[in-house]
Amino acid sequence: MSEKSYPKGVAPAPSSIYPTWAPAAKDAVGTALGTSRVWFTMAQGIITEVYYPRLDIPQLKDLGFIIANGTDFWIELRRLGDYMVTWQDDVIPAITITHHHARFMLTLKICIDPERDVLLVDFMLKGDADLQLYLLAAPRIGEDATSNQAWTDVWEGHRMLWAEQGPFGMALTAVDREGRPALLQCSVGLVGRSDGWQDFKLNNGMTWHYAQAGPGEVAFTAQLSCTGTLALGLASSREAAATLVLQSLSTGFETLWTRYCQGWQQWLETLHWPPELEALLDSKSLILLRRSATVIKVHEDRTFPGAFVASLSVPWGEASNSRGGYHLVWARDLVETAGALVALDDIADAQRCLIYLIATQQANGHWLQNQWLGGKPFWQGIQLDETAFPVLLASALAERNALGEVRVGDMVHRALSFIAHEGPMTAQDRWEENPGINTFTVAVAIAALVEGSRFLAGLELDCALMLADTWNTRLEEYTWAANTTLAQQLGVPGYYMRSAPKDILIHEGAKFEHLLIKNRENYPGVAADEQLAIGCLQLARFGLRAADDPAMVSSVQAIDLLLKANTPNGPVWHRYNGDGYGEHPDGAPFDGWGQGRGWPLLTGERGHLALLAGEDARPYLQAMAQMTGKGGLLPEQVWDSVAIPERGLYPGQPSGSAMPLVWAHAEFIKLALSIAAGAPVDRPARTWARYGGRHPQLDYALWQPRQRVKQLVAGQELRVLLPEAAQVHWGKNDWQNPADVITEDWGLGYVARLQTKELVAGEHIDFTFYWLDRKVWQGENFQVVVITGDTP
Numbered sequence: 001m002s003e004k005s006y007p008k009g010v011a012p013a014p015s016s017i018y019p020t021w022a023p024a025a026k027d028a029v030g031t032a033l034g035t036s037r038v039w040f041t042m043a044q045g046i047i048t049e050v051y052y053p054r055l056d057i058p059q060l061k062d063l064g065f066i067i068a069n070g071t072d073f074w075i076e077l078r079r080l081g082d083y084m085v086t087w088q089d090d091v092i093p094a095i096t097i098t099h100h101h102a103r104f105m106l107t108l109k110i111c112i113d114p115e116r117d118v119l120l121v122d123f124m125l126k127g128d129a130d131l132q133l134y135l136l137a138a139p140r141i142g143e144d145a146t147s148n149q150a151w152t153d154v155w156e157g158h159r160m161l162w163a164e165q166g167p168f169g170m171a172l173t174a175v176d177r178e179g180r181p182a183l184l185q186c187s188v189g190l191v192g193r194s195d196g197w198q199d200f201k202l203n204n205g206m207t208w209h210y211a212q213a214g215p216g217e218v219a220f221t222a223q224l225s226c227t228g229t230l231a232l233g234l235a236s237s238r239e240a241a242a243t244l245v246l247q248s249l250s251t252g253f254e255t256l257w258t259r260y261c262q263g264w265q266q267w268l269e270t271l272h273w274p275p276e277l278e279a280l281l282d283s284k285s286l287i288l289l290r291r292s293a294t295v296i297k298v299h300e301d302r303t304f305p306g307a308f309v310a311s312l313s314v315p316w317g318e319a320s321n322s323r324g325g326y327h328l329v330w331a332r333d334l335v336e337t338a339g340a341l342v343a344l345d346d347i348a349d350a351q352r353c354l355i356y357l358i359a360t361q362q363a364n365g366h367w368l369q370n371q372w373l374g375g376k377p378f379w380q381g382i383q384l385d386e387t388a389f390p391v392l393l394a395s396a397l398a399e400r401n402a403l404g405e406v407r408v409g410d411m412v413h414r415a416l417s418f419i420a421h422e423g424p425m426t427a428q429d430r431w432e433e434n435p436g437i438n439t440f441t442v443a444v445a446i447a448a449l450v451e452g453s454r455f456l457a458g459l460e461l462d463c464a465l466m467l468a469d470t471w472n473t474r475l476e477e478y479t480w481a482a483n484t485t486l487a488q489q490l491g492v493p494g495y496y497m498r499s500a501p502k503d504i505l506i507h508e509g510a511k512f513e514h515l516l517i518k519n520r521e522n523y524p525g526v527a528a529d530e531q532l533a534i535g536c537l538q539l540a541r542f543g544l545r546a547a548d549d550p551a552m553v554s555s556v557q558a559i560d561l562l563l564k565a566n567t568p569n570g571p572v573w574h575r576y577n578g579d580g581y582g583e584h585p586d587g588a589p590f591d592g593w594g595q596g597r598g599w600p601l602l603t604g605e606r607g608h609l610a611l612l613a614g615e616d617a618r619p620y621l622q623a624m625a626q627m628t629g630k631g632g633l634l635p636e637q638v639w640d641s642v643a644i645p646e647r648g649l650y651p652g653q654p655s656g657s658a659m660p661l662v663w664a665h666a667e668f669i670k671l672a673l674s675i676a677a678g679a680p681v682d683r684p685a686r687t688w689a690r691y692g693g694r695h696p697q698l699d700y701a702l703w704q705p706r707q708r709v710k711q712l713v714a715g716q717e718l719r720v721l722l723p724e725a726a727q728v729h730w731g732k733n734d735w736q737n738p739a740d741v742i743t744e745d746w747g748l749g750y751v752a753r754l755q756t757k758e759l760v761a762g763e764h765i766d767f768t769f770y771w772l773d774r775k776v777w778q779g780e781n782f783q784v785v786v787i788t789g790d791t792p
Contacts, residue, residue, distance in 0.1 A: 009210065009211060009212065010210065010211075010212050010213065011187075011188060011189040011190050011193075011194035011208075011210040011212070011213035024313050024314055024315050024316050024317040024318070024320075024325075024656050024657060024658055024659065025043060025313065025629055025633075025635060025654050025655075025656065025657070025658075025659035026041045026042060026043050026048065026312065026313050026629075026631065026633060026659055026660060027042045027043050027044070027045070027085045027097075027629060027630050027631030027633070028041070028042040028085055028087065028093060028095045028110075028631040028633070029041050029042070029093060029295065029298045029299070029312050029633070029660065030042075030093030030094070030095060030110065030111065030112060030298060031093070031112055031298050032111075032112035032113065032114040032260055032263060033114065033263040033264060033266075033267055033297070034114030034115050034259075034263055035114070035115055035116075035302075036112050036113055036114055036115065036116055036117050036118070036302075037052055037117050037302045037303065038050060038051065038052050038112050038117045038118065038119055038234060039051040039052075039112075039298065039312060040110065040112070040119055041312045041313065042085070042095060042097065042110070042631070043078075044077075044078040044079075044081070044083075045077055045078065045080070045081075045083035045085070045097050045099055045108075046062060046063060046064035046065065046077055046078045046097075047060070047062065047063040047064070047110065047119070047121070048061075048062050049061065049062070049312065050063070050119055050232065050234075051312070051327075052117055052168075052234040056327060056328075056372050056373055056374075057140070057143065057327070058140055058327075059139070059140055059141055059142075059168065059170065059234055060137065060138065060139055060140060060170070060232070061138040061139075061140050061145075062078075062136075062137065062138050063119075063121070063135070063136070063137040063138075063232070064076065064077055064078050064135075064136050064137070065077045065106065065123075065133060065134060065135060065136065066133075066134040066136060066196070066197075066200055067101070067103075067104055067106065067125070067127075067131055067132070067133060067134075068131070068132060068134060068200065068204070068205055068206075069128070069130040069131055069132070070130075070132065070204070070205040070206075071204060071205070072204060073103075073131075073204075074200050074204055074205070075101065076136075076197070076200075077099050077106065080099060080101060082099065082100045082101065083097055083098060083099045083100065083630075084097070084098045084100075085097055085630055085631040085632070086098075087291065087294075087631075087632065088261050088264075089261075089265075090287045090290070090291065090632075091268065091287065091290040091291045091293075091294050092261050092264040092265065092268075092294065093264065093294055093298055094109070094110070094111045094257060094260055094261050094264070095109070095110045095111075095631075096108070096109050096110075097110070101127070103127050103128045103131065104125060104126065104127025104128060104131055105125075105126050105127060106123065106124070106125050106126075106133070107123070107124045107126075108121055108122070108123055109121070109122040109123075109253075109257065110122075111256065111257050111260040111261075112260060113231075113244075113248045113251075113256050113260075114256070114259050114260050114263050115259075116233070116244045116247060116248055117233060117234045117235060117241075117244060118231050118232065118233045118234075118244050118245055118247075118248040119231070119232045119233075120229060120230075120231055120248060120253055120256060120257075121229065121230050121231075121232075122228075122229045122253045122257075123224065123227065123228060123229070123230065124226070124227045125226040125227070126226075132223055132224075132226075133223070133224045133225075133226055134196065134200075134206060134221065134222065134223050134224065135172075135174075135220065135221065135222040135223075135224055135230070136195075136196050136197060136219065136220070136221060137161075137172065137219065137220040137232075138191060138195075138217070138218070138219050138220075139163035139170050139218055139219075139220065140217075141163050141164060141165040141168045141169070141170055142165035142166070142167075142168045143165075144165065145217055146215070146216055146217055147165050147214075147215045147216070148163050148164070148165050148214050148215060148216065148217065148218045149163065149164055149165065149212075149213070149214035149215050149218065150162065150163045150164075150188035150189075150212070150213045150214055150218035150219070150220065151163075151188060151211060151212050151213075151238075152186035152187060152188050152209075152210075152211055152212075152220075153211070155239070155242050156242075156246075158173055158181065158242070158246060159173060159181055159183045159186060160172070160173050160238075160242055161173070161183070161186055161188065161220045161222060162238040162241075162242070163188075163218055163220075163238070164237065164238045165215075167236050167237075168234065168235075168236065169234070169235055169236065169237040169238035169239070169240060169241045170232065170233065170234055170238065170241055171232070171233045171235075171238055171239075171241035171242040171244070171245050172220060172222075172230065172231070172232045172233075172245070173230070173231060173242070173245055173246070173249070174222075174224055174225075174228050174229060174230035174231070174249075175228055175229055175249050176225045176227060176228040177227055177228060179249075182224050182225040182228035182229075182230070183222045183223075183224065184222070184223040184224065184225060185206055185209065185222060185223040186209070186220075186221070186222045186223075187199070187206070187208050187209045187210050187220075187221045187222070188210055188211070188212065188213040188214075188218060188219065188220055188221070189208065189210055189213050189218070189219050189221065190213050190214065190216045190217060190218060190219070191216070191217040191218070191219050192217070194208065194210060194213065195219035195221065196208075196219060196220075196221025197219075199221065206221060206223055208221075229249060229253040231244075231245035231246075231248045231249050232245065233245040233248070264294065267297065268290065268293065268294070270345075270346065271293055271344040271345065271346055272344055272345035273289075273290075273344075274673065274676040274677070276676050277289070277672060277673075277676050280618065280675060280676060281618065281621065281672060281675075282622060282625075284622075284625045284626070285618075285621050285622055285625045285672065287632070288624075288625045288628060288632065288634075288668060289668065289669060289672050291632055292340075292634070292665035292666070292668050292669050293340075293344060293346075293669060295633065295634075295660050295662065295665045296308065296337055296340060296341065296662055296665055296666060296669075297349070298312070299311070299312060299337075299662050300349070300352075301373050303373065303374075304356060304373045304374065305352045305355075305356070306349070306351075306352030306353040306354070306355055306356030306357075307329050307334075307356050307373045308329070308333075308334050308337050308338075308353065308662060309326065309327050309328055309329055309373070309662070310326040310327075310328060310329070310330050310333045310370075310658075310661070310662055310663065311325070311326035311327075311636075311658045311659070311660055311661055311662055312326075312327065312660075313325060313326055313658045313659055313660070314326065314327075314658070315590065315636065315656070315657045315658045316583075316589035316590045316591070316656045316657065318589060318656070319588075319589035319590070319591050319656075320589075320591075325658075326658050326661075328370040328371060328372060328378050329356075329360075329370060329371050329372075329373060330369070330370045330386065331357060331367040331368075331386040331387075331389055331390060332383065332385055332386045332389050332430060333662060333663045334353055334356075334357065334389075335353070335357075335389035335390060335392060335393045336389070336663050336666050336667070337353070337662055337663065337666045338350045338353040338354070338393050339392075339393070339396065339666065339670060339681075339682040340665075340666035340667075340669040340670050340682075341353070342393075342396050342397065342400070342682075343669065343670055343673045343681040343682065344669065344673075347397070347400065347402045350393065350396075350397060350402075351397060351402065351403070351404065351406060353393065354390065354393050354394055354397060354403075354406060354408070355406060357390040357393070357411075358390075358406070358408070358411045359375070360375045361390070361411055361414065361415070363414075364414070364417075364418055365387060365413075365414035365415045365416075365417050365418030365419075366382055366386070366387040366415070366418045366422075367386045367387060367390065368380060369381040369382065369383060369386070369428065369432065379432070381427060381428040381432060382422075382426070382427040382428065383426055383427065383428045383429070383430065383432070383441070384419060384422060384423055384424075384425075384426035384427075384441050384444075384445050385426070385430055385440065385441045385444040385445065387415050387418050387419055387422075387445075387448075388415070388419060388441075388444040388445045388447065388448030389444060389448070390411065390415060391411075391412055391415050391416065391448040391451055391452040392444070392447060392448055392451055392684055394408040394411070394412060394451075394452075394455070395451035395452065395454060395455075395684060395685075395686065396451075396682075396684070396685075398454060398455075399685050408455060409455050412452045412455045412456070413455075413456070413460075413747070415448065415452070416448065416449060416452045416456075416464055416748055417748050419445050419448060419449065419467075420449075420463070420464075420467055420721075420748040420749055421723055421749070423442075423445050423467070423471065424437050424441075424442045424445060424471045424478065424505075424707075425437055425502045425505065425706070426438070426441045429441060429499055429535075430535065431575060431581070433516075433518050434498075434499045434515060434516060434518075435501075435502055436499040436500050436501045436502050436504070436515070436528075437478045437479060437499065437500045437502070437504055437505075438479065438497075438498065438499040438500070438533065438535055439475065439479050439496045439533075439535050439536040439538060439539055440533075440535030440536070440538045441535075442471060442475065442478070442479070443538040443539050443541075443542050443544055444538065444542075445471070446468045446471050446472050446542075446544060446687070447468075447542045447544075447684045447687040449464045449465065449467050449468035449471075450464070450465065450468045450684065450686050450687040450690055451684045451685075451686050451687060452464060453465055453468075453686070454686060456747065458747070459744065459745070459746040459747055459751075460746060460747025460748060461747075462746060463721075463746035463747055463748040463749060463751065464747075464748060465690075466700075466702060466719070466721075466746075467702070467721075467748070468690075469696040469698055470698070470702040472544055472691065472695070472696050473695060473696050473698055475496075475539070475544070475545075476551060477508075478500050478504055478505075479496050479497050479499075479500050479504075479536075480494055480495075480496060480497070480551060481494055481495060481496075481497045481511060481528075481529035481530075482494035484529050484530055485530060486529075486530045486532065486558075486562075486577075487558070490557070490558045490561045490562060491557075491561075492554045492555075492557050492558045492561075493550075493554050494551070494554055494555075495532050495536075495551075495554055495555040495558040495559075496532075496533075496535075496536035496539070496551065496555045497511065497528055497529055497531060497532070497533075498515070498528070498531035498532055498533035498535075498576045498577075499515060499528065499531070499533070500528055501513045501515060501528055505706055505707045505708070506708060510528070511527070511528050511529040512527050512528070512529060513527065513528055514526065514527060514528070515527070515528035515531055517531070517578045517579070517580060518580065518581075519579070519580030519581045519590075519592070519593050519594065519596075520578070520580040520593055521580075521593040524578060526578060531576060531577060531578065532555075532558055532559065532562055532563065532576060532577050533563075533575060533576035534559050534563055534573050534574075534575065534576070534602050534605065534606070536552070536555050536559075537556070537559075537605050537606065537608070537609045538605075539552065540552055540609055540612050540693070541605075541608050541609070541612070541680050541682075541683060542683060542684055542687055542688070543683060543684075543687055543688035543690075543691050543692055543693055544687070544691055544693070545693055545695075546612075546692075546693030546694070547609060547612040547613040547614075547693070548613065549693065556609060559573070559606075562577055563575075563576070563577065565598045565640040567598070567627075567638065567640055567651045567652030568651055568652045569623060569626035569627050569638070569651075569652030569653070570603070570619065570620075570622065570623025570624075570626055570627070570652065571603060571606075571620075571623055572597075572598030572599065572600060572602070572603050572623070572627070572638055572640060572652070573598055573599065573602040573603060573605075573606055574596050574597070574598055574599070574602075575596055575599065575602065576596075578596075579595070579596025580593050580594055580595060580596055581594065581596050582594045582595050582596040582597040582637055582655065582657070583595065583597065583639070583649070583655055583656060585641070586644070587639075587644040587647040587649045588647075589656050590656070590657075596637075597637040597638060597639060597640055597655050597657070598637060598638050598640045599636065599637055599638075599664075600623075600624045600627045600634050600635065600637075600638060600664050601634075601636070601661065601663055601664040601667050603620050603623050603624050603627075604620065604621075604624055604664070604667035604668060604670070604671045605667065606620060607619075607620025607621060607624075607671045608670075608671060608674060608680050611671075611674055611675065611678075611679070611680070612679070612680070617671060617674070617675050618675060620671065621668070621671050621672055621675065624664075624667075624668050624671075625668075626652065627652060627653070627654070628654075629653070629654040629659055633659050633660035633665075634659070634660055634661060634664040634665050634668060635654035635655065635657055635658065635659035635660070635661060635664070636655075636657035636658040636659065636661040636664065637654075637655045637657040638651075638652055638653055638654055638655055639651055639652070639653060639654075639655045640652070670682050698716070699715070699716055699717060699757075700712075700716050700717040700718070700719050700753075701713070701716050701717075701718055701719070701784070702719050702721055703718060703719065703720050703721070703782070703784065704720075704721045704722070705722065705723070708782065709784060710783070710784060710785060711784065711785050711786075711787050712756065712784055712785075712786060712787070713786075713787060713788070713789060714759065714760050714761050714786050714787065714788050715757055716756065716757065717753055717754065717755070717756055717757055718753075718754040718756045718765055718784060719751055719752070719753050719754070720743070720751065720752040720754065720767070720769070721746075721749045721750070721751050722743055722749060722750045722751075722752075722769065723749055723750070724750060724771060724772075724773060724774075725742075725743055725745070725750050725771075725772045725773060726742075726743050726750060726752070726769040726770060726771050726772055726778075727740050727741070727742050727743070727769060727770040727772060728740065728741045728742075728743065728752040728754070728767055728768075728769045729767060729768055729769065729770065730754055730765060730766065730767035730768075731765075731766050731767070732759065732763060732764070732765060732766070733763050733764060733766075734766060735766050741753070741754060742772075752769075754767070756786070759786045760786060761786055761787050761788035762785075762786065763785075763786045764783050764784060764785045764786060765783065765784045765786070766781060766782070766783050767781070767782055767783075767784075768780060768781050768782065
């Protein structure tokens with residue numbers, strides 16, 4: 001039996017010759033704001049993924065087209081590359097794609113039925129009379145893509161393409177402009193052997209007509225009429241999905257397109273846009289500003305309201321087999337996104353984010369590194385800023401009297417308790433990498449302690465502020481690097497380090513320890529104090545340091561010299577020196593190691609610092625707007641090296657990383673609104689009021705088991721903060737005049753206040769403690785020396 005004479009019936013088993021293709025970067029994304037639970041993404045001018053009933057796993061890998069004459073010409077649209085993407089009114093995710101070729105033009109209009117779980121594609125092929133339009137689609141129903149079954153059949157008088165894996169079903173059919181069937185030929189197959197792409201590759205046309213395929217990775221093929229509407233439905237069975245698609249097609253595409261657009265327009269009209277933006281921003285920035293709000297809203301789940309995923313994409317999807325990609329919830333990304341919604345007065349959506357976070361908080365107060373929408377862990381690291389950010393959201397809503405009946409007291413108490421016990425050290429930084437102390441995470445944790453104090457009272461409130469003030473005071477002790485080799489090369493006195501190893505809490509020499517740089521093929525042994533990151537800008541954004549603070553000025557100079565890359569579309573910044581998260585130098589996709597590229601998100605963060613420094617931040621906003629992809633979406637990273645056309649990489653344009661990055665769109669919104677307001681719109685109000693960029697001046701020094709201060713300034717009180725009740729036994733100058741102090745419950749820990757203010761420089765305090773509940777001594781003695789001068 002030859003390759004060209006497969007019998008009708010069950011499709012043959014797969015082989016390995018099917019070309020893999022799973023783009024990361026998207027041209028467009030969309031969903032309805034009605035009761036539908038379907039999302040779609042587009043890249044290379046075709047639909048690349050459809051999600052249902054939740055965002056966790058795509059239920060359709062791709063839906064594309066072939067144009068062919070049946071004899072000697074065929075072309076797959078996703079490999080053509082000559083297409084144009086337009087959004088309805090520039091911002092509504094009702095998408096029109098126009099493909100151009102010397103022999104034809106194909107127009108596709110895509111939307112979701114607002115009332116049903118149905119994707120709609122209206123199509124029109126114009127060109128040479130001998131050309132025909134063919135559909136290729138790859139269902140991935142349920143949890144296991146390798147266990148799908150597919151059929152082509154006639155159901156209630158309508159030809160259908162069906163796929164199923166319990167308890168999910170898919171149905172696809174089409175009608176022409178007169179409402180007549182538009183599926184002219186149909187076949188189902190298994191990817192890699194009997195799918196439609198293989199048929200065209202071997203036979204230059206559609207010659208196979210299999211009625212059943214699977215279980216396995218299945219595929220649809222169909223010849224369509226030259227004009228019409230196809231509908232793809234998802235439901236609890238193939239028959240239920242078929243009923244949905246027939247309902248949608250009977251309603252009419254233009255009617256549903258109009259309803260879809262109206263739903264989006266009504267939501268957009270609820271947002272608050274400062275009128276001065278029209279005069280402040282250029283037209284491209286204004287379009288991206290409104291589109292960014294849409295992009296954010298698209299990424300909210302319907303089954304779990306308030307759950308916004310980081311992106312409907314998989315970074316370097318063509319080289320990745322990641323099941324999650326960015327189709328997950330990060331507490332940090334979620335709150336950064338909610339911050340943009342709060343700034344737009346979209347209180348209802350922001351409140352839903354907070355409710356979702358309350359529901360998914362872990363028992364000990366922290367949030368998972370990231371999770372599926374229902375709360376199931378994916379990666380399971382712990383990042384201190386992800387415990388702090390939800391507290392900031394609660395405070396931001398409280399600042400606007402917008403909490404309603406949402407009760408946040410227990411959530412805040414548990415989150416702050418976790419921060420108090422774990423901080424200021426984090427097990428991972430915001431880039432999912434190193435343990436230690438970094439300025440971004442500490443800034444968010446300090447702000448959470450201050451903002452969260454509004455929900456506390458008495459000694460618990462005092463404890464939160466005591467910790468915040470102590471960590472703020474000691475920022476430079478933890479993270480400042482001076483007179484390093486790198487500082488000398490850059491011509492600056494010093495800078496805030498990328499991250500200090502956790503031992504910095506015990507001895508300053510930890511700054512000289514090697515700090516791992518991940519995502520590198522070969523581990524470079526670089527000391528912590530020779531590594532620089534952009535995260536310290538958060539100190540100024542949250543009011544912990546002024547933009548003109550000498551340490552901040554020196555750090556920004558170093559950042560601009562070392563991490564900034566100029567592109568034809570404007571400047572962009574790297575995360576830190578030596579970053580390996582990006583394409584290889586030759587442009588090959590990131591596959592566990594590579595070379596980090598510039599992030600438009602960080603251009604936004606740098607723009608906020610410029611605003612705080614009294615500079616015009618609009619060039620940073622304009623640069624971000626220039627770095628969007630073909631569909632006007634912001635990427636995670638842009639290429640910032642010499643162009644590699646064969647890989648589609650050009651300076652200042654999206655790389656193969658995730659696109660859109662929802663956090664980047666939120667940052668764009670916040671920078672635009674901050675420009676209008678003259679200050680960062682997401683700065684925590686109480687934190688800003690408490691510090692205003694000034695270093696706190698304390699009349700005490702705080703000792704903790706994990707932060708063992710060795711000095712206090714004459715006139716300061718020594719406070720001992722412990723995780724459980726204890727009796728502190730202490731004396732002066734080698735245990736003279738010993739005394740005992742029972743700790744007091746301060747809500748977030750147990751505090752003993754030692755009367756040390758009368759001691760003078762040169763004296764010292766000796767102490768140990770007895771754990772009251774466990775009835776054991778600590779077994780160690782500790783010493784703190786009294787010095788003269790400023791607070792250490």
